[in-house]
Amino acid sequence: MIRTILVIFLVLSTLNAGYFGTTNDMCDGNKYxxxxxxxxxxxxxxxxxxSDKKLGVKLKVxxxxxxxxxxxxxAFQENYGLEKADGWxxxxxxxxxxxxxxxxxFPKDIKVVENYKTKKCYSCYSDFRQNVNLRKSFEIYEDKKLLKRANGRNTKLTVDVSEQRVRLYVDGKVALCSPCTTGAKRKFEPNTKIYRDKRTPMGTFKITEKIADKRSSIFGEYYRGKKLVYKGDKRKFSGNKKGLTYQGASLKNWMRLTSSGIGLHASKYIKRYPGTNxxxxxxxxxxxxxFKNVRQGTPVSIVN
Structure with missing residues (x-):
């Protein structure tokens, strides 16, 4: 009996222990x-x-x-020594x-019906294109029936720099149209204080490499313990590397296009103007x- 009560107590005392670890990320983004x-x-x-007296906040729940x-x-991230206090x-x-x-x-979870006012149904891609400002909108078009027919061999990609849009074609038809962010005309390097031309190259390429969870070997951060020492292109770091650890930037769902390190990948930071390296x-x-619907050899056209 005592043992049973003890087990129940231990279960109840750890109910919240992994709550946040089971949730999706929270940030300034939206469903797109x-x-x-x-x-x-x-x-x-x-x-x-x-509940945290150290923070002294009174948020509306x-x-x-x-x-x-x-x-x-x-404030929480700063107080508890997290490497990035970025609000993510x-x-x-x-x-x-x-x-x-x-x-x-925590109170019991309640069922909430999400009401996304921007969510609309489009009968076809031409309907989507006619009703959406492709240069400014974050809306995404998906043809799920067409995507089911994708097998890698019948797909191709187009990246339109002027619209900052990527399109996935299946059998010559648009199956997906989404915002993307390409290379900046003038990208400021905080470490060198120099603006550089980082525009994404135009032309037709092929996907030469696919890695689901890649880390950049060029762009990343140097740490001494938990302290950030340098962030950016590691080739331009001129300090003493002794005692430092390097962490490459996350490039999930990496699809390489060039030998110089240009490719497509997931990012938290999607803008409606060119802004990458x-x-x-x-x-x-x-x-x-x-990533799921292309293969090595899938053609990618970068146009303006």
Missing amino acids: FQCENNYNAVRNLQIALN DGTWGEETKSALM VGKRTKEKLDTIYSKVK GCIRLPYKVSQTI
């Missing part, structure tokens, strides 16, 4: 990016942050992601949240769809 900002997860994040919640999260609830932040707030009691950034879910 990596962050859906689920009502229950955001609400419990607000409850957890409010409404389950809505916003600037106040983001600012409180950044990613893997490491979720692990820390679970550690710090394992004893906080030359690669083509894709919304996370879009990168998954494209």
